[in-house]
Amino acid sequence: MxxxxxxxxxxxxxxxxxxxxxxxxxxxxxxxxxxxxxxxxxxxxxxxxxxxxxxxxxxxxxxxxxxxxxxxxxxxxxxxxxxxxxxxxxxxxxxxxxxxxxxxxxxxxxxxxxxxxxxxxxxxxxxxxxxxxxxxxxxxxxGTDDQKVQEALAAYKLYVRDQSAQLLEQTTRFVELYEAGDQDDEARALYPVARQHWERIETVAESFGDLDPLMDAREADVVAGEEWTGWHRIEKDLWPARAEKYRALTPQERVTYGDDLLANTKKLDQKIQGLDYTVVDLGNGSRGLLEEVASGKVTGEEEYWSRTDLWDFQANVDGARVAFENLQPVLAEKDPELAQTLTTRFDELQALLDTHRSGDGFVTYDQLSKDEVGALVDAVNALSEPLSRLTATVA
Known part of the structure; x- marks a missing residue:
């Protein structure tokens, strides 16, 4: 299609x-x-x-x-x-x-x-x-509060659909480059850019339990007897430097893994079209994206081979902010102090992330010092606490 x-x-x-x-x-x-x-x-x-x-x-x-x-x-x-x-x-x-x-x-x-x-x-x-x-x-x-909430949910639905469509478009191009076999530099450049669309809606994608492990499992997540597929399987093949005695995938294996990733991305896009969302989905989804940052991106475990964790970090923050901003007009009426606190904490976290930019992207994660990682952890934690109150306040 x-x-x-x-x-x-x-x-x-x-x-x-x-x-x-x-x-x-x-x-x-x-x-x-x-x-x-x-x-x-x-x-x-x-x-x-x-x-x-x-x-x-x-x-x-x-x-x-x-x-x-x-x-x-x-x-x-x-x-x-x-x-x-x-x-x-x-x-x-x-x-x-x-x-x-x-x-x-x-x-x-x-x-x-x-x-x-x-x-x-x-x-x-x-x-x-x-x-x-x-x-x-x-x-x-x-309009009533309920009407404003419905407007917020409608806006978020449009956002998720748009990110899913862009994920499919970028993944299609990425797979073409990867399967070509002689365009790995271009594939490596597109890898973190394409994945940003996944990371922005990661909590939505994870709701499809059958697709998430097929598309986004890290090598350490795969249990004995199961085949490792998805983004990170291809990532390792494109960045094998940290792997011991690595055997590069054959051209046919590249086609197998690339086609599998693209097929699952199409399935995800189709499933997303029928989704509707609640205030709980937006509030908990926003908090969940920050938990993704804390559990994988800040630790450097998500993009172990490519070290492109900060692209993912930014995308998770993007998704959390969009969910919050859609509910912000309602929150500002119910608890203006919380609304202002969240705005300030998001801005502070973004300012810190911006210090690690390089060109159109970010420095690789191995270039961060221990203190710089610690500062990111503190900023995420400072945002997580007030964000945990968003759902109950709006609902």
Whole structure:
């Protein structure tokens, strides 16, 4: 199944998955006029190489994006948070010459608009600013707590689906490089980048108990008599330097393990499409991702062969933050002090991680000193305690 077919299959689910977050696929009459007068109605033209939005900013509140496809491929449009990961809303499967409308609630802040010709990759992004507005604040305040929670859950569902789709796309490319046999440098470069999409939704992926051990088991996790497959089996073959008397996999074995990883990634993507989420899922999932950091990434055990643990560390933090930020508007009303504490602790942990960046990624884990690892452990622990109170407070 190719990428376009996979995403086209999801088009019918997009509006339903969005729930209250994406208020509808059309805006007309008095509501549309009011939004236009308030600067909240925008037009988007998606082409093969551009994403032209009629404005670079709008007042906070209910925004409407009328998206037209002037390109030669099916396209989609996203409004993303300032991290480029959190999905506020999307419209998919816009055919050549067609149009669709995204209606979404957005508080003041910085965002990205993204058109994705061919419905793949990160898309063509532009910075977008939502400015403070008294009228907009009234629009955002409308609705019950339950409705706001449903909007948060819908946004998280879109995020998980998007990360799963990007995981499938990147894994497909990674397997192609690995199985080629003469492009190992490119495969090694893509390995931690592709795995970030897995790590961001790791707690969701782990809910499928049959797939997780097939895809993400470390060598030490495999019991006698079971075959070791998945990411880390391939990782060892690409980075055998730490292995004693290692026998490189044959070309046919590479194809076997690569095809197996890709087949399981496709199964995961299919299973994720039918998932819905609860507040408990988001709250516990966020905490669970930090526990993944504490149990594997901080210890350097996750990527034993490649030493790319910090890519995984960042991705786990990304996933935990997105889950928290989706619930943040509700939490801010129920316990503003906890909401601020979590925001501060996430920022502190991110600032510490950023000190270990190198180019577009990170230094390898073996370059960290004992004190630097200890500082990361302390920052994770400082965040874990208040994060453990998120679920009970919102629920």
């Amino acid at each position: 190719n990428r376009t077919t996979t995403r086209a299959r999801r088009a019918g689910l997009a509006a339903a998955a969005s729930l209250g977050l994406v208020a509808g696929l059309s805006a007309c009459g008095t509501e549309s006029t009011a939004q236009a007068e308030g600067g909240r109605a925008l037009t988007v033209t998606s082409s093969d190489d551009a994403c032209d939005v009629s404005g670079a900013e709008a007042p906070e509140g209910t925004l409407t994006f009328e998206v037209s496809n002037a390109g030669s491929e099916v396209t989609e449009f996203y409004l993303l948070g300032d991290d480029g990961l959190r999905v506020l809303g999307e419209v998919e499967n816009i055919g050549e010459g067609d149009s669709s409308t995204l209606t979404v609630k957005a508080p003041a802040g910085t965002y990205y608009t993204s058109c994705r010709p061919g419905m793949k990759g990160d898309g063509i992004r532009n910075a977008f600013t939502v400015t403070a507005s008294d009228e907009g604040k009234e629009q955002l305040a409308e």
